[in-house]
Amino acid sequence: MLESLESWSWALDGWIIAAGALCAAASALLGPYLVLRKMSMMGDAISHAVLPGIAIAFLVTESRASLPMFIGAAIVGLLTAIFTEWIRRFGKVDEGASMGVVFTGLFALGLVLVVQAADKVDLDPGCVLYGAIELTPLDTTTVLGYDVPRVVITLGAVALLNLTCVLLFYKELKITSFDPALATTLGISSRLMHYLLMTLVAITAVASFEAVGNILVVAMLIVPAAAAYMLTDRLSVMIFLSVIIGIASAALGHLSAIMVPAIFGFGSTITAGMMALSAGVLFVVAALCGPRHGIIIKLIQRRRFAAKCLGAPH
Amino acid sequence: MLNNHSIPARTRGADHSPESPLSIHDLTVAYDRKPVLWDVDLEVSAGKLIGIVGPNGAGKSTLIKAVLDLLPRASGHVNIFGKSYKESRARVGYVPQRESVDWDFPVSALDVVAMGRYRKIGWCRPVTRSHKNAAMEALDRVGIANLAHRQISQLSGGQQQRAFLARALVQDADLYLMDEPFAAVDAATETAIVGLLQNLRERGKTCLIVHHDLQTVREYFDEVILMNMRVVAHGPTETTFTEENLRKTYGGKLTLLGEAAEANARQSAGKH
């Protein structure tokens, strides 16, 4: 099993893990808010819905330039949130359904546009879905004399942006997540905070999926945060744990992408998928063994409580 | 006649008569580790209107839900007409709180009432005309037959409550459990519901009603159950709904107590 690590090279695998970890950290910073606001599926919706933004940017600029693509996708991502809200409010449609309508519609539009763009630029929808994190180290730029993968720089910038916003607006995001009505009476616009969060999610999704695919973003937005929620009752701790779990699953994911298939005698597999799967495994562990809300501790408590009731003198 | 029982009533546990509409023995219900009902012992006599009264969070709704197996019990057992709830389900009618339902749902008042018959109709069979007629009759009894084909969100709060009652009526049960049927209804509906309850009593049915308005307890109910996580007192309204028992139930909430005492004094003055 360990032989499969013989080809390990820090220059390659190190950067792959770095890219995955940065993506995980950026997403995991936002995840707790999505989970607490009962908007977990918004990450999924936005990351699918940005497709037309990217395709339009391709069609307009006829290149794979990053900036127009970035802007186009971020705008469409924000539009997803806005349209969802509109359909929910004006059409009185259940939130989940309005989200479903918006993101599938936009995704379909994106697919059609991608096919149209395919003549002009090389754009693979499959690549959009599960990315090509393995190719990360190949595309580098020079920073301060070091060769650093372009993706790492982008993701680092996004992670920094998310961190800044979460630190700056920590209490605003907290109160609007907990009690939007109270927040509004205190003069904090919960709608503004909602759209700020959605913008950050959209930016994170766009920045990530060129490198790591949107599947990893969706996983990292929700799973580490959910795992952290099983471990703690404090928001600040939850965000911190969420980031740690995200980074751990990135590292674990890449290692297992190389090692696990080797057990069965196959070559390595797609890293992004394994990173999502590792996050899932960490979640299961947290859900089972959480100190206060874990499944095991709860079962024990319930058993003990029932025994106490039965054992009480009559 | 039952006397003014106060807790601990555990000693009564053994001699539950088999035909009591509802007897609860040693019931404890907890959400995780937080108990909301503690050692509840109750025996309800047949053909009575029984009010369940207590402060907010006293576990009144929880009691009903636990009887209906909607909540897991930490301990204790419930007998309905001498059998388990599962066996005597057909004899129990349930009127949930109005908030528990999505009123935007595309059903008419008639559809809602017909739901009371679903169990009788059985798996996979359609709702036939005879069932719809029964539902229509029930709607007529609660006085909203003319609104049968309205979508339920187009009914007023009181009318929605009446539709729920009609749904319990078509079940033709012997024991009715009602969760705050008088909450936020207009006076006309309140009068209609009271009339209906008295009619049910005349036909020998037993009704357990979660109630929040202390002023009307004496007027409406034959028996009253005062509870605050446990049963504080249970017995005929005349002897049980006393200031002392109320103080035990409501503790320091003096304004409420004052009101109730006032209402009590007024009512007893009127009676003698």
Next chain:
Amino acid sequence: MPDNPRENTDRIYLFVCFDPMPLLRKIILSLMLWLLAVSGSPLSAAIGHDHPTATKYESITDRSFAWPSVDEWVRVLTLRDYNTRVVLVGTTLLGIAAGILGCFTLLRKRALMGDALSHATLPGIGIAFMLAVMTGGTGKSLPILLLGAAVSGVLGLAMILLIRNLTRLKEDTALGIILSVFFGAGVAVLGVVQSMGKGHAAGLESFINGKTASMVASDAQLIACVAALVVFFCVALFKEFRLICFDADYAKSQGWPTILLDVVMMSLVIVVTVIGLQAVGLILIIALLIVPAAAARFWTERLVVMLMIAGLLGAASSLIGASLSALLPNFPSGAMIVLTATVFFLISMFLGAERGVFIRWANRWKFEKKVRRQHLLRAVFELVEGDEIGAGTPAYPISFQDLLAMRSWSARRLSREVGRAVRDGLIIETYAADRKIKFTQQGFREAALVVRQHRLWELYLITHADIAPSHVDRDADTIEHVLGPDMMAELEALLFTTGVPASPHKVETQALPGH
């Protein structure tokens, strides 16, 4: 007057005499059973024969390969091509099944469950392929792949239920976790499959993006079979599904196995998803489960009708989308189907007859207009009344300035409202030295009615609802406008036998008009 008692008795009578639903139900059920039974060979006969070498636009009747575009239209629209026929039949049936099933998942507030479950099928497909290859097969056998998909879909469903019931996480998070982790696992498995080097893995991608154009008769048969099954279940369990969607707690208290019913419903979702994977792809099958149902909701308040409309919209979206895609080769059919459905949704959302945006705006506008009119009439009436009672000389017609002081309305808004009332012949405005206003006969009658209603309601609130008198006016202002004539009669009887209590309004201590 919507609640004319006579009209209602008529309706009840009609309803007792003839109820078409059981008949319709029987017809649908037997039709589905028939379809289920025959979706083997006869259907393929109906579609045509499966030519192994069938290329796009190859036809049975006409084998010429050069045609102008007008002819192309005709060919597609008249279903003359074998391939088009297969695709259209398959996708349309899928649309019907997904539309009908979608209604229940939508009303159960589980619209996104399909999203999670469709993603959860991917690892199953990959593993089934690997197992098939390892045991010596080609791995291309559709039933095996679909079986794998279904197994992992069910596993995903079980995990969602476990997470929701055993932890404090909410349903949306459970869905998100299963969706991303299972899909991640699926991607990883596909990666392994690719590295197996057996080559044929490329076809698996079509499960993600859909490959409608390559649908063959056996696929259409499978879809027909599944669609019939789904519709059969939805009709047979209509009553049960309706109950758990509307009031799950009540259903449980009645002894219905709500968990089992939920599992049946979600299993049907998995089945539709698995079948739809091939036809429109993993992400777009979600749309067929959500969009037609959500669109249908705008048109009706009756569940039966909603199911029919949703089935119809699903079928229409599939038919139109697939046809467009057949005509325009550069437009993938899955995406075109979803876009068509989205267009239908937007149309329904705005124009929907029951809950559409426009109809609700119109109703609200009408209501506000009525409220404004009643405010004006009441203000004028109270002024007139006050003058008659007051010690001063009756200054009738009343002045515009006095009227302006009655309420917190701007002069512009008031003039506009007065102008409208003048046009409707309720009041007369004169411009001598000052703007003066007086009632017409009809206006006076209407105003008296409005004022009476208002006061009755106010008194009713005071006497019966134990609302502090200082709060009454505000509530009465909005609620009186929804009072019907029946309620008014009831109030009158109720109030005038018990006597009239003091009202918070000065002017209203006087006797009520009309008595």
